[in-house]
Amino acid sequence: MSSDQACKPHPATPDVQAKASFLIRALLFLLAVIAMAASTPVVLAQKVQLLVDTSKLGARIDRNLFGQFAEHLGHGIYEGVWVGSDSPVPNTRGIRNDVVAALKALKVPNVRWPGGCFADEYHWRKGIGPADKRVVTLNPNWGGVIEPNSFGTHEFMDFLEQIGAQAYLSVNLGSGTPQEAAEWLEYLTTAQPTTLAKERGANGHPAPYKVALLGIGNESWDCGGNMTPEYYLSQLKIYSRFVRNFNPEQQQKNQMLKIAVGPGGGEPRWTEWTEAIMKAYQHHQWSWDISGLSMHNYTVVKWPPSYASVGFGENEYALILKSTLDMEGLITKHSAIMDTYDPQKKVALVVDEWGAWYAPLPGNNPGFLVQQNSLRDAVLAALNLNIFARHADRVRMANIAQMINVLQAMILTNKEKMVLTPTYYVFKMYVPFQDATFLPVTFDAGTYTHGEITLPRVDAIAAKDSAGKLWLAFTNIDANQAVEIEVGLVGFSIKSASGETLTASKVDSVNTFEEPAAVAPRPVSTKAAGGKLSMKLEPKSVTVIAVEQ
Numbered sequence: 001m002s003s004d005q006a007c008k009p010h011p012a013t014p015d016v017q018a019k020a021s022f023l024i025r026a027l028l029f030l031l032a033v034i035a036m037a038a039s040t041p042v043v044l045a046q047k048v049q050l051l052v053d054t055s056k057l058g059a060r061i062d063r064n065l066f067g068q069f070a071e072h073l074g075h076g077i078y079e080g081v082w083v084g085s086d087s088p089v090p091n092t093r094g095i096r097n098d099v100v101a102a103l104k105a106l107k108v109p110n111v112r113w114p115g116g117c118f119a120d121e122y123h124w125r126k127g128i129g130p131a132d133k134r135v136v137t138l139n140p141n142w143g144g145v146i147e148p149n150s151f152g153t154h155e156f157m158d159f160l161e162q163i164g165a166q167a168y169l170s171v172n173l174g175s176g177t178p179q180e181a182a183e184w185l186e187y188l189t190t191a192q193p194t195t196l197a198k199e200r201g202a203n204g205h206p207a208p209y210k211v212a213l214l215g216i217g218n219e220s221w222d223c224g225g226n227m228t229p230e231y232y233l234s235q236l237k238i239y240s241r242f243v244r245n246f247n248p249e250q251q252q253k254n255q256m257l258k259i260a261v262g263p264g265g266g267e268p269r270w271t272e273w274t275e276a277i278m279k280a281y282q283h284h285q286w287s288w289d290i291s292g293l294s295m296h297n298y299t300v301v302k303w304p305p306s307y308a309s310v311g312f313g314e315n316e317y318a319l320i321l322k323s324t325l326d327m328e329g330l331i332t333k334h335s336a337i338m339d340t341y342d343p344q345k346k347v348a349l350v351v352d353e354w355g356a357w358y359a360p361l362p363g364n365n366p367g368f369l370v371q372q373n374s375l376r377d378a379v380l381a382a383l384n385l386n387i388f389a390r391h392a393d394r395v396r397m398a399n400i401a402q403m404i405n406v407l408q409a410m411i412l413t414n415k416e417k418m419v420l421t422p423t424y425y426v427f428k429m430y431v432p433f434q435d436a437t438f439l440p441v442t443f444d445a446g447t448y449t450h451g452e453i454t455l456p457r458v459d460a461i462a463a464k465d466s467a468g469k470l471w472l473a474f475t476n477i478d479a480n481q482a483v484e485i486e487v488g489l490v491g492f493s494i495k496s497a498s499g500e501t502l503t504a505s506k507v508d509s510v511n512t513f514e515e516p517a518a519v520a521p522r523p524v525s526t527k528a529a530g531g532k533l534s535m536k537l538e539p540k541s542v543t544v545i546a547v548e549q
């Protein structure tokens, strides 16, 4: 072949052209098939096998793990709960009827109030007495707005009665005194005709109130007074001694549980805090006691909170969920310290502030911490509830921040309108897990990878309720792939199964006042055969199944 011939292009005939094009297409098809096979998760090829051993009963999943937190912050209380009795919004003694009905369906076990940082600047006497005589103060922590004190002790207790929840009060240890805290408790709980009890009666409630839970300070290492662990400990001992609950029905049974300020993270500063409190607790004298150590942990990724709560993509979905799973390590770390000083697990780890904290939505006072709530938050909520359930022997209480219109809320309101968030629906679907008994599950569903982030593809928990019904909760974290799952049950024969799933078209799908049911649970179909239960878990979904035998 001459160099000339080699360089000269051959004018190809149509036949040769067609063959070449066929070969190229076949080659491309083959490459596509190879690429798909490499990236397709094993779970599509075969069902994920999950085993629940119903004979291995674990700890009780305390109903208090599903607690709420309502602070005087933005529209969390004013407008969210309290509209006043002359409002056009339908209300009972000033408390929104729509919100009460929605919360009743969640069987809220307890509500933490009045804060947060607000609690350490709250003086209870300003929130009692005739409405037109209430002292008007400021809320310097949260937007510097007026605090009318129209929603005070009686209004809060009325709200609790309307929704059927227990009180978790936070006493002011930062700017208050032990006397102020002790008198609040006497005012609330004594059945004897003291001057404070008579004042309570004159204010409309002669019978003593029940106070189930009492927080002694809030974040005393920061907004609660920048205390060292040693200083806080000295205050804790004093407050714990003098904040007495006198309610005759809370003396033997149902005693009020006192909760100390605990850590706000996993760094040395926080482990030292847990060490200091628990070490002192180990040999504590009769004159002070605690039943819980609080822990605060928000999913925020970086400070100040800058991730958007709306209009984000899969990157932010994966990143936020990766960050929320840090809750597991944090609980493990602080539980281990607590185990050293309290092996009998008398003191509960109380995660009384948790949830996603995003950038404030534009158009609002940034101090009001207003954010939307998306399908991502539903997945996030389920993952955290599952972590709490797995640690139910030590973690016996938790409070999501916050209940209405603030941070990862259950409910958003705008004047007479109300919308239930995806997080609300997860709490509703999880109601059967309240006080159910944890059962171990084993499975391997592989991983979900997005960019450089790898997460477990599926999370699952199981529990048995007091009626013997089995409850399964699955979270398919994978944003794109459905998972076929097959559940084997040891010691349990399936008579029937039914359930609900929560998903939506996009990771950032939200419910709005205009479209309130974009993210809402719908029935899921299950198949029982050969003693096993099969179902399909949609991508980015939370599913809860009830199984009867």
Ligand code: AHR
Binding pocket: 071, 115, 116, 117, 118, 218, 219, 353, 401, 402, 407
């Ligand atoms: O939930 C908002 C704030 O976060 C609380 O007031 C405080 O305790 C925490 O820092």
